[in-house]
Amino acid sequence: MSDHSASVRHVRAVLLSHRYDPGDELVWVGGTIRSWDAALVEVELADGTRGIGEAGAGIMAATAVPGILDAFRPYLLDVPFASPLDVGDHLRAYTAFWSRGGILSGVAGAIETAVLDAVALREGVPAYEVLGGAARERIEAYASGGLGTTFEEVAGWAASQFDAGFGTVKFRAMSDPDTTIELLDHVVGGLPSGARFIIDAVQACASSPWAPEDAIRVGRHAAALGARWYEEPCQADDVAGFAQVRRAVDVPISGVESNGTVREFAELIARDAVDIVQPDVTFVGGPRAFSRVAALASEASIDCVPHVWGSGVTFAANLHTVLAEPSVELFEYCTLPNPLRDALQVAPVDFAGGSIGAPTAPGLGVRLTEDIERRFAFRPGGGHVIR
Template sequence: MSDLSATVRNVRAVLLSHRYDRGDELVWVGGTIRSWDAALVEVELADGTRGIGEAGAGIMAATAVPGIVEAFRPYLVDVAFGSPLDVADHLRAYTAFWSRGGILSGVAGAIETAVLDAVAKREGVPAYEILGGAKRRRIEAYASGGLGTTFDEVAGWAAEQFATGFETVKFRAMSDPDTTIDLLDHVVAGLPEGGRFIIDAVQACASSPWSVEDAIRVGRHAAGLGARWYEEPCQADDVAGFARVRASVDVPVSGVESNGTVREFAELVAAAGVDIVQPDVTFVGGPRAFSRVAAIACEASVDCVPHVWGSAVTFAANLHTVFAEPSVELFEFCTLPNPLRDALRVEPVDFVDGTIGAPSAPGLGVQLTADIEQRFAFRPGGGHVIR
């Protein structure tokens, strides 16, 4: 194996935004997404190599990230790491009084990802090689998006995804359970033969959660229509609710994308709350933390499917991680329009017949240039704000 050691000389937070033109905003029952924000972290190693990571929660809380990066700085700069995968554990160990979970864990993971990106670039290999090598050459992907305030908007989006080559689509619930049941009937009736669907209840549903009884009712209806799975039927911390729903419906239950620690996933699995865990490298604390969740799930015969929603950095961090994970066989592919996401890529996504091929560019295959920082300069007041 090549030299995986790394010493960080500098670290900085980089906030970016793609502000949608008036009339092009992403509108759904949870509110209006006026801009797609990204909270990136750039590290520079002692040899001058640079790498990029992302804190996934930055799509909603970008302005929280720079201060956290600065708080981590004393525990990072000039520390000699034997491997990029030691970084987030080191940060968590030295800041355990204040950084256990949430966006803090996401920022620690972003720093670990950035160091991984830098080391892989320095060695001239894709990041998954540093993570142990690709366990497959292609992985199935499902289309994720399904925003809209009308049934026809959601159904139209789904039809576009199947026409592009996806075999499974995921769309979001409406604000109340009865309208969500009607949405399911409308969308599923228009699916092509063999087309599969996932219903995401968005913590049932976002800021005003349904009762467990209503979540069960929606889940039973989704099961009757043949849902591939039923996502986040309860608020993230309601482990008991997840267990009740799972015991009451005949459809796989999944969660929780925003969990910021391995422990939270372990508790959810131990409570028999899910059939599918959905860690995100940019939320759970980096590639090593993701792998720990995948291992816990595999031992419990629970599937692992990553949550992937941010910029190209989030996409790449999760993609490289799952290519190195033998137990992960499915990948979330957000297809909503986002020019910032596309600008950060150095190579197009190899999407063919519903699958994604292993990237070939060194590192994560992402770039952060002065031009990108200027074109997508951060504009406060936008992002994913739940209303």
């Protein structure tokens, strides 16, 4: 019988950045991404084993994480846990006056993920084995990216993803609905036969949400072109808007990647607001919280597809979690250039034939070294800033 118990004796926040060279920044209608930031959490167990987790919102708000971790520390150190999956619930129970959602939930989930990584490393098994074992050896992956300020940039990226072996691509909307409709025509018209696409409205669209009737127009056009789904056509908290759009369009509606609680996903499902839920282990509160969302979706006969947009730690945390979830059959693979993501991974991603294979390295298959901390030293003032 495997021993999954753990006690944390030390925890620290590790902020990292990959700063793009001038001219290589990621530019899209929401702004310019000058660096890819990461807010990691490293734990050390009582036996000296170390593990790593990530707070997903650190790509935008890395500097918030160290203080939050300090606030969690009194409720974490030297507490005996029977399983890594007990960590997030414990932290939420003892901090319920101030940590109910948002980036706070992401940090609690990062701690849970780090303990999972450490326990799996101690046992010499991939993290999904601690989560109950892999439900499949491979999982379908779709290419996610599609940034750009011109139709040609987005279309060129999409074409390159199909050349790389993906069967589905997801690209982002333009700032206004009419230009987004034109973008859809341009990109979809150039896709190869049999190719599938997803349009991400980015909370319709980011900081200045479209009116519901405009979101519906875009959704109907995406449906007519055969979209696999239509993502986040409303601002994240506008559950009524999601439900309104869903009733009016004949294409699956998905959301909400930034939700920080199981409760928020339960509300989306209860109000018939989505066809696909998109939790992220690094936002929703850790692997156990993700599994609860997946179970709610399965009970409601809707799909669960993870949001995955961060460093190699976010990638690994979501991959190991979904490999252990029988009801999850699709994985988001961000293909934008990110040397920090690649440096943190022990081995290259096993991508072939449009799918990702289950990793075999112990733990999450990630590493944090002194060299990585030096090469990717955190530089404030960058990150994913929406303007």
